[in-house]
Amino acid sequence: MTLEADVLAAYPADLEIPAGLVADKLAVSNAEVPRVLVVLDDDPTGTQSVADLPVLTRWEVQDLAWAFAHIAQSAAKPAVYVLTNTRSLDPAEAAARNEEVVRNALAAAADAGIRVGFVSRSDSTLRGHFPLEPDVIAATVAEVSGEKTDGVVLVPAFPDAGRLTIGGIHYMRGTGDAKGTLVPVSDTEFAKDASFGFSTSVMADYVAEKSQGRFPADSVIVLDLNIIRAGASAQDPAISAKAIADAIEPATDSTPIVADIVSENDFRALALGLEEAERRGKKLLYRVGPPFVRGRIGQEVRTALTAEEAYAGNTPSEAGGLIVVGSHVGLTTRQLNVLTAEHRSARIIEIDVEKLLGAEADAKAHLDQTVDAVVEALRAGDVIVHTSRLLIKTDDPAESLRIARTVSAAVVDVVNRTLKTFPPRFVIAKGGITSSDVAAHGLEIRHAIVRGPMLPGIVSLWEPVDGPAKGIPYIVFAGNVGDDESLAQVTRKLSTKF
Known part of the structure; x- marks a missing residue:
């Protein structure tokens, strides 16, 4: 068993860096021609670490123009999230979608007279289309602008959710009786993912x-904590920034660059170093977990939203709330069990996956019955809609994705028909693919503002600014974050029936 304290003992202590220092450095860089980070988010849960930023589920030039205008007019931090949902797509579809977003972002930026940088946001447990997505972004940027990418910076860490990178190895913090220990991510259920499995937690080997x-392992640049915290003894962030930029100097032709991260201060130190490297002329793309953008733009850590803040500016419906659970990871099932046990007044309705995959007429009838039951139950209180917990798997990644899409389409149908019949007070969607499809298709959200987290550092609240769900708080809840009580805690905060 690996103790976190023992692993960290080999490295310098944390280097205290205020978010304002990063924001100030960014403001200087952006003074002449502003730069906005366009975050291609492969599922919507990447927004859980940020606040008050625009998010798009469509990416036509006019959508990106809306986001750039919102940032300029509201003095929001310089980043926009584009919900690509590519983790639910096959490689060819994912590549095409990345290319389309980049082309449209570059076109909208040219019209707005700004610069853009690109972030490929993916999973903190290393699942997703890598290196495909940063490859496509780099190739598209080069084709459109002639600018070649020197380095792709990999930062999967998500300390708020217990994912750390130390010594170039990616870990999960142990919980319960294993608290205080570190588990290599390759030893967890996430490494066995049917579509995106992997065999190693050593990031250089993962890249290879x-x-x-x-990209052989020995070609990967590793920014370990000795570099990230180089200025710790003098408490001088400039020393760390120089050390990081110096280490990145050899990067060329999309060299992979892995960064150790344990704390928010490490994100800020890295942000200063990346800013210095780019000031020197390095062209970088980022492949990251959720909190990276918060650190990179110098945003303070947002405290969890209160119930009053969740509904601020809107008059909540008298209907019950709708909690939709699609994820099948073990943590989600435990969270669902706690919620159903504690929220005894909620109506629990199951979508039977075996019926969905059967005859078309049977699937349609099952969905019709489900919608009728949900609408009726919302008139009295909260409704928990979950897919059956038996995960139907195959050894074929493409078939696994097809099954996942079929199930997600059914969930979307239930939510959309419910919304247009009897709008709920709030909607919580549990699971990455589930929350993406519910946002874009179930609730028909096109533009929204990420207001902040519902729990510290995790679980995002979106405020839809257009469409039939305008004014209904929408909670994006990843399948693999929080503890067993988290889903119940968020529901209790929003509900008048719990």
Whole structure:
């Protein structure tokens, strides 16, 4: 068993860095021609670490123009999230979607007279289309602008959710009786993912494995905590910024660069170093977990929203709330069990996956019955809609994705028909693919503002600014974050029936 304290003992202590220092450095860089980070989010849960930023579920030029205008007019931090949902797509579809977003972002930026940088936001447990997505972004930028990418910076860490990178190894913090220990991510259920499994937690080896040797492990630049915290003894962030930029200097032709991260201060130190490297002329893309953007733009950590803040500016419906659970990871099932046990007044309705995958007429009839039951139950109180907990798996990744899409389409149908019949007080969607499809198609959200987290550092609240769900708080809840009580805690905060 690996103790976190023992692993960290080999490295310098934390270097205290205020978010304002990063924001000030960014403001200087942006003084002449502003730069906005366009975050291609492969599922909507990447917004859980930020606040008051625009998010798009569509990415036509006019959508990105709306986001750039919102940032300029509201003095929001310079980042916009584009919900690509590519983790639910096959590689060819994911590549095409990344290219389309980048082309449209570059076109909208040219019209607005701003610069853009690109962030490929993916999973803190290393699942997703890598290196495909940063490859496509780099190739598209080069084709459109002639600008070649020197380095792809990999930062999967998500300390709020217990995911840390130390010594170039990616870990999960142990929980319960294992608290205080570190578990290599390759030893967890996430490494066995049917579509995106992997065999190693050593990030340089992970890069070599996923790139099929195109990037050998020894070609990967590792920014370990000795570099990230180089200024710790003098409490001088400038020392760390120089050390990081110096380490990045050899990067060329999309060299992978892995960063150790344990704390928010490490994100800020990295942000200062990346800013210095880019000031020197390095062209970088980012492949990251959720909190990276918060650190990179110098945003303070937002405290969890209160119930009053969740409904601020809107008159909540008298209907019950709708909690939709699609994720099948073990943590989600435990959270669902706690919620159903504690929220005894809620109506529990199951979508039977076996019926969905059966005859078309049977599937349609099952969905019709489900919608009728949900609408009726919302008139009295909260409703928990969950897919059956038996996960139907195959050894074929493409077939696994097809099944996942079929199930998600059914969930979307139930939510959309419910919304247009009897709008709920709030909607919580549990699971990455589930929350993406519910946002874009179930609630028909096109533009929204991320207001902040419902729990510290995790679980995002979106405020839809257009469409039939305008004014209904929408909670994006990843399948793999929180503890067993978290889903119940968020529901209790929003509900008048709990």
